[in-house]
Amino acid sequence: MNAHALNLARIAHMTLRIAGVTVLGFFIFGPLASVAIWSVALQWYWPHALPQEVGLRYWVDAFSGRSSVWSALTTSLWVAVIVVACALALSVPAGYAFARFRIPLGRLLLVLFLMPKAFPQLPIFINLAEVFYRYNLAGTVPGVILVHLIASLVYAVWITTATFRSVPVELEEAAINLGDSRLKAFFRITLPLALPGIIASSIFVFLHSLDEFTGTFLVGAPYVQTLPVLMYTASMGYNMQMASVIAILLTIPAVVFMAILERFLRAEYIGRLGV
Amino acid sequence: MASLRTVGLVKTYGNVYALRDVSLDVAEGELVAVLGPSGSGKSTFVRAVAGFVKVDSGAIHLGDRDVTRVPPEKRNTAMVFQNYALWPHMTVAQNIAYGLRIRRWTEDAIRRKVAWALELVDLVGLENRLPSQLSGGQQQRVALARALVVDPDVLLLDEPLSNLDAKIRYRIRFEIKKLQKQLKLTTIYITHDQEEALSIADKVAILDRGQLLQYGAPQEVYARPANAFVAEFIGASTVVRVPVRRDAQGSFIDLGGARIPAPAKAEGEEAMVIFRADEMELEPEQGAGAGGTGAGATSAGVPGAAGTAAAGVDVPAAAGAATPDAGGTDGPGGDGTGFYVFRGTVVESMYLGARVRYEVRVGDQATFFVDSQRAIPPGQPVSLRIDREKLYVF
Numbered sequence: 001m002n003a004h005a006l007n008l009a010r011i012a013h014m015t016l017r018i019a020g021v022t023v024l025g026f027f028i029f030g031p032l033a034s035v036a037i038w039s040v041a042l043q044w045y046w047p048h049a050l051p052q053e054v055g056l057r058y059w060v061d062a063f064s065g066r067s068s069v070w071s072a073l074t075t076s077l078w079v080a081v082i083v084v085a086c087a088l089a090l091s092v093p094a095g096y097a098f099a100r101f102r103i104p105l106g107r108l109l110l111v112l113f114l115m116p117k118a119f120p121q122l123p124i125f126i127n128l129a130e131v132f133y134r135y136n137l138a139g140t141v142p143g144v145i146l147v148h149l150i151a152s153l154v155y156a157v158w159i160t161t162a163t164f165r166s167v168p169v170e171l172e173e174a175a176i177n178l179g180d181s182r183l184k185a186f187f188r189i190t191l192p193l194a195l196p197g198i199i200a201s202s203i204f205v206f207l208h209s210l211d212e213f214t215g216t217f218l219v220g221a222p223y224v225q226t227l228p229v230l231m232y233t234a235s236m237g238y239n240m241q242m243a244s245v246i247a248i249l250l251t252i253p254a255v256v257f258m259a260i261l262e263r264f265l266r267a268e269y270i271g272r273l274g275v
Numbered sequence: 276m277a278s279l280r281t282v283g284l285v286k287t288y289g290n291v292y293a294l295r296d297v298s299l300d301v302a303e304g305e306l307v308a309v310l311g312p313s314g315s316g317k318s319t320f321v322r323a324v325a326g327f328v329k330v331d332s333g334a335i336h337l338g339d340r341d342v343t344r345v346p347p348e349k350r351n352t353a354m355v356f357q358n359y360a361l362w363p364h365m366t367v368a369q370n371i372a373y374g375l376r377i378r379r380w381t382e383d384a385i386r387r388k389v390a391w392a393l394e395l396v397d398l399v400g401l402e403n404r405l406p407s408q409l410s411g412g413q414q415q416r417v418a419l420a421r422a423l424v425v426d427p428d429v430l431l432l433d434e435p436l437s438n439l440d441a442k443i444r445y446r447i448r449f450e451i452k453k454l455q456k457q458l459k460l461t462t463i464y465i466t467h468d469q470e471e472a473l474s475i476a477d478k479v480a481i482l483d484r485g486q487l488l489q490y491g492a493p494q495e496v497y498a499r500p501a502n503a504f505v506a507e508f509i510g511a512s513t514v515v516r517v518p519v520r521r522d523a524q525g526s527f528i529d530l531g532g533a534r535i536p537a538p539a540k541a542e543g544e545e546a547m548v549i550f551r552a553d554e555m556e557l558e559p560e561q562g563a564g565a566g567g568t569g570a571g572a573t574s575a576g577v578p579g580a581a582g583t584a585a586a587g588v589d590v591p592a593a594a595g596a597a598t599p600d601a602g603g604t605d606g607p608g609g610d611g612t613g614f615y616v617f618r619g620t621v622v623e624s625m626y627l628g629a630r631v632r633y634e635v636r637v638g639d640q641a642t643f644f645v646d647s648q649r650a651i652p653p654g655q656p657v658s659l660r661i662d663r664e665k666l667y668v669f
Contacts, residue, residue, distance in 0.1 A: 168358070173325075174361075174362070174421075177327075177347060177353065178377055178422075178425055179349075179374060180377055181348055182348075193362075193363065193364060
């Protein structure tokens, strides 16, 4: 009797698990599969389950020298690289300062970096766009870079702060004790040890910039076309194939970097995130 | 190497003193152990000497250099950190060579010096390992080698053994001592372990709440503690507070039948009586009443009810009427014996291997902790004897 009940429970448990995995798989891979199919569909009429005509024309178009996809891709990459460089230039000194010195209102400042993420994005960016118009930044690449930077500094500063905190201060003191200046000790000891965390934060910033839509659209459109903006315009014009090609292009770096990130972002850093 | 002299160092954090007028003279080639409980300021002291803590006032001299305002990187001290602070991304050899590279030695000279250091701390063959591939004791020796190669004016060891197993701690302590003598290193050795401090140091400095309480040779500190804190910290087993009384002959305390002269205090104030467990002699009371010996013998063999009861009855009488034999009542130095004698009753015993520690009730409020090699059953009346020099009253 007892054994029977136990068996039943096990079967019920198993069924639940299989159902859970199926649902999860559907949610993750369902949209991806649909996007992948759309990207190679030349003709696909409702209500057919699969496209009538399949080919790589949109892919070829996307990579043919002067296509809008190609130019959007280069814009996106350039913007992302510059955003990462700016974020590093700001977050490495800031993160070090937050980690090592008692900064008055340091906690408040750290929360301040979180602010752009804490409120609904749309009104923030609309207000920001208005400000940008006043300073002739709207519709320019520098304006878009600035928008990305403001929104992504939270990752950069928080992660680098946590990373620098995870490097014991004695390691620096030991170098200073033997005759290094603070600056040299930073470059020879602290920075190399914090590098994995800094790389991780750069990846976050890079991916954020690559995927950012709302701010880019409101500040940069119609003159600055990044991939997400182009994807939006394409899908609005019912060009599902082009939108799907862009979606896949945008997914690739995310997947690759997340795999790298998983190796770099060690548990010890995340442990220091508690401010 | 150079001598180290600190003059009136003061460091406060808020309104807490981390260092309070600490003046210490360390001769060239001397090893001074700075001993104190956590929060005593000993780490602040060593960090002040290294330059990581800026003192509020006072001066630090290395040899004839006044380094009080010199930044840490220019002081030429070498510190071995409590957690060793080895750089995990560098090999053993790179760690050791670091200070030499800062000093712009030639590659050839660095190679020779590193080889010398590896030999010195017995790590030859491990030069290409990373710190994470070494045992705690080996890491400790790398930290030591890294500090020694730069030929520092003073070597600073911040609790260097506290992260090691008890077994190797003992061995490395002697290795450090040997190295220190061999290289004639002026050394500050921070520790909270009094045995470690006494065994390794030429001089011991005892800190409490930022204050230097006593500074002297280990033998001196051990034999003549300057105050109650030092006595207690240097391994006293028993600290008893007893109210001071006064009569024509002066202040005294009455403890377990013995009259002990006390420092001049107001009547009713408490004095502290302090001694070490191994310096009090414990002896079963012979004249514990008529038939007392018989009862005692019984209770020693079999924990018989009669024996225990007899001893129990005897206690208050013995303690109350306590008249120490020899010169206990005659006042200090009245005769030639030089001992204090107390009467008490064994309450509890704890087996410690080579000896047994007894909890002995003396008088009506005091508890003594005394070591003996004899087996004495609980409830047994005993007499306790201690050299007057070894009983500290503050």
